[in-house]
Amino acid sequence: MTAGEFGLYKRRLFRQDVALLPTPDLKLIADSDAGRKIYALEQQFRTRAPNAEDWIALDDAVFDVYGLDSDDRIVVRDGLLKAGWQWRAGLSDSVTPADPRQGVAAYAQTFSAMLDRWLSARRQRSVRAEVFDLCGTDAMRIVRFVLEDGAKAPEVEIVSPDGSLTAVFGRLEDRMKVRLASALTGQRELRVHGRNELVIIKPAARRHWLESVALEDADAVIAESFAGRRH
Amino acid sequence: MRIPHESQGVAGREYIALADEVVAAILVTVREGWALAAIDGETALEGEVVMTERLRDGMRQALTSGTLAWGKSFIVALGMESRSKPDVMTPDGRTDIPLYVVEVFLRHAEHDPHAIIECKRLDGSDTYLCREYVVEGVDRFRSGKYAENHAAGFMAGYLLGGDAQSAAAGVNAYLGRVKRADEQIVLSPVVEHPAFWRSEHARTVERPAIAIHHALLGLTIGP
Numbered sequence: 001m002t003a004g005e006f007g008l009y010k011r012r013l014f015r016q017d018v019a020l021l022p023t024p025d026l027k028l029i030a031d032s033d034a035g036r037k038i039y040a041l042e043q044q045f046r047t048r049a050p051n052a053e054d055w056i057a058l059d060d061a062v063f064d065v066y067g068l069d070s071d072d073r074i075v076v077r078d079g080l081l082k083a084g085w086q087w088r089a090g091l092s093d094s095v096t097p098a099d100p101r102q103g104v105a106a107y108a109q110t111f112s113a114m115l116d117r118w119l120s121a122r123r124q125r126s127v128r129a130e131v132f133d134l135c136g137t138d139a140m141r142i143v144r145f146v147l148e149d150g151a152k153a154p155e156v157e158i159v160s161p162d163g164s165l166t167a168v169f170g171r172l173e174d175r176m177k178v179r180l181a182s183a184l185t186g187q188r189e190l191r192v193h194g195r196n197e198l199v200i201i202k203p204a205a206r207r208h209w210l211e212s213v214a215l216e217d218a219d220a221v222i223a224e225s226f227a228g229r230r231h
Numbered sequence: 232m233r234i235p236h237e238s239q240g241v242a243g244r245e246y247i248a249l250a251d252e253v254v255a256a257i258l259v260t261v262r263e264g265w266a267l268a269a270i271d272g273e274t275a276l277e278g279e280v281v282m283t284e285r286l287r288d289g290m291r292q293a294l295t296s297g298t299l300a301w302g303k304s305f306i307v308a309l310g311m312e313s314r315s316k317p318d319v320m321t322p323d324g325r326t327d328i329p330l331y332v333v334e335v336f337l338r339h340a341e342h343d344p345h346a347i348i349e350c351k352r353l354d355g356s357d358t359y360l361c362r363e364y365v366v367e368g369v370d371r372f373r374s375g376k377y378a379e380n381h382a383a384g385f386m387a388g389y390l391l392g393g394d395a396q397s398a399a400a401g402v403n404a405y406l407g408r409v410k411r412a413d414e415q416i417v418l419s420p421v422v423e424h425p426a427f428w429r430s431e432h433a434r435t436v437e438r439p440a441i442a443i444h445h446a447l448l449g450l451t452i453g454p
Contacts, residue, residue, distance in 0.1 A: 069303075117300035121255035122422060223338030 024065050034064035078212035097204040100133045105156050108143045110211040112154035114218035123151035130159045138165045141204050147196040247345050248382035255422045256301045261446045264290030269451045282389050283327050283350045306331040315376045324376050347377050353388035355401030362405050375436035388447040395426050395447035
């Protein structure tokens, strides 16, 4: 929403921009739990400077007021993060290698949750993600998603690469019958589809592994699975 | 849902082949929508059209209630005129509940509905309604009038009397009488639930066979 707008293509913030922000009904807010939370935080900030947790609590309360769902919240939070990359202080953050145990794992969790929404209709299969625990200097990050029989909550595992990045590529090439190295020469992001498994390979830079990117990537995979069968 | 694997690109119009999970989501949405519609015997007397509008509203309510994980992925449209093929310039059909899958539209820009639900009243002991269910329902899919570009069609059977088992038996008896026993409806292999059934029909036009998923829905017991 505003986090994605201001700082990205609106470099100046005018009074009129603030006035144009969509605002929920203030009378309704005043009587809501979220409204009371915002008021309490505001009172608290008068006597004590907000810390990181306070800002998160304020964000959550405002999200509640606007009725944002979990996907909306991811998009807003990532919008704010990306806006920070436009300015000198955060300029290099977008190319910082993503940490497999945090950024990539969060990506895998969001991606799996998207697939699980559809799987929940039948409750016969589930998705498990394997995040390869590659080291900070490796140029790529790899996540493998597997569709398994049985209904259970999505799982994200951090798995040892058991060797170098090249060795991981070698094993994937053997199993999935695809030449990854030559494919990656022409294309930096790969989705390799196997029977009931999907491997996503992308550069290590954290901008490729945001949760909002996971929403887009999952949408693309889901849409491909809906249509296009030749008859 | 399937991981797209060894699939071929398709030139021209996209063929909509919904994965089992999407079929299941549609059936569950119909079931939840029907429960919210709470149609009793008195409402049923108002006719099929009213029942269908109540079901449509119920499905919309179910999708926006926050209880269905796929709630933001379906658009339940109004009943609309339809064209069996893109080159038919005078609409030759009128679909009861057309459904759009948001992801399919975003990916393939397909403006025609991605799933069609045909609604019919049904009673296993009423041979006329059983015949109508096939001739004015199933056969619209079989002939390509509806869902010509879909691998699956959907039907909602409003049970005016009896249960789903007897309704299925009534429809199967009719199919048997007209020597179409190989098209009989059986319990759904997609979602295990006594209301959900499935049948498969060779199309009378040059198209692959179409699977029809049936939701056989009983009336709410009145107060």
